[in-house]
Amino acid sequence: MKNKQQKVPTVRLRNSYVTTVVSISMVLFLLSLLGLLILNARRIGDYVKENIGFSVILKDNVREADRVQLMKYFDASPAIKSTIFISAEQAATELQKELGENFIEFLGVNPLKPSVDIKFHAQYANPDSIARFEKEFSAYPQVEEVYYQESMVNLVNENLKKISVVILAFSALLLLISIALFNNTIRLLVYSKRFIIKTMQLVGANRKYILRPFILRGILNGVFGSVLAIFLFLGVIYIARRQMPEILQFTDGKTIAMLILLIFASGLILAGLTTVMAVNKYLGIERDRLYY
Incomplete structure (x- = not known):
């Protein structure tokens, strides 16, 4: 009975890490699709312009x-x-x-x-x-x-400008939502450790000492989330090339490699920054507010 009680926190902790990694991977996967959309939209626009008679x-x-x-x-x-x-x-x-x-x-x-x-x-x-x-x-x-055809040239350029504005606005909104989701995911994980953070602070641990394990864990979560997001992204690319190759006719290997590096770098940077911000929040508040 005692062993079962000891296993419960461990299982919950493991589940929280898995949930965090999956959430991070979903956000990064969403960002990768966003990057693919932006790059393809620009290339399609260039293709249309370069075929004006x-x-x-x-x-x-x-x-x-x-x-x-x-x-x-x-x-x-x-x-x-x-x-x-x-x-x-x-x-x-x-x-x-x-x-x-x-x-x-x-x-x-x-x-x-x-x-x-x-x-x-x-x-x-x-x-x-x-x-x-x-x-x-x-x-x-x-x-x-x-x-x-002067009217055709004007029409093409005007429509491409309108489409670009719509895509940029949609991309900016999606980017803000993604960053907010990423931040909330890390904050929830740190929130579950808020009492540990405050206890370490009360016994005299300095800020760097407290931050170090959380940053390492955050970066590790970012690595796992990035790898999972990359596999999901490559899976979508593979399926799209087999089922709808015309969609990716403007996407080359260099673009895919650049997006993969962007996913990995974004996972590390966002995980590290959001972890530092979340931990600093609980380092700077009073003990009574930890219960709210």
């Missing part, structure tokens, strides 16, 4: 040497991600495939002109930059006109 229509009488020189200039520009030259014949072939009929036989001549399809880097794919490039490219003697 921008065509430079060349004159019919442009010499091959002039065209090559113009292409070299485009390729050397830091704002341009890629260029594709489309001859008049290639343009006619593609249009015939889309229309399903030979319009050249009907017209008797190919009305299409050679062109260069340009894709800009995301940071340059905004209305102001594209308008500046339109003005600059239109002044070239080899260029007849520059074509792009």
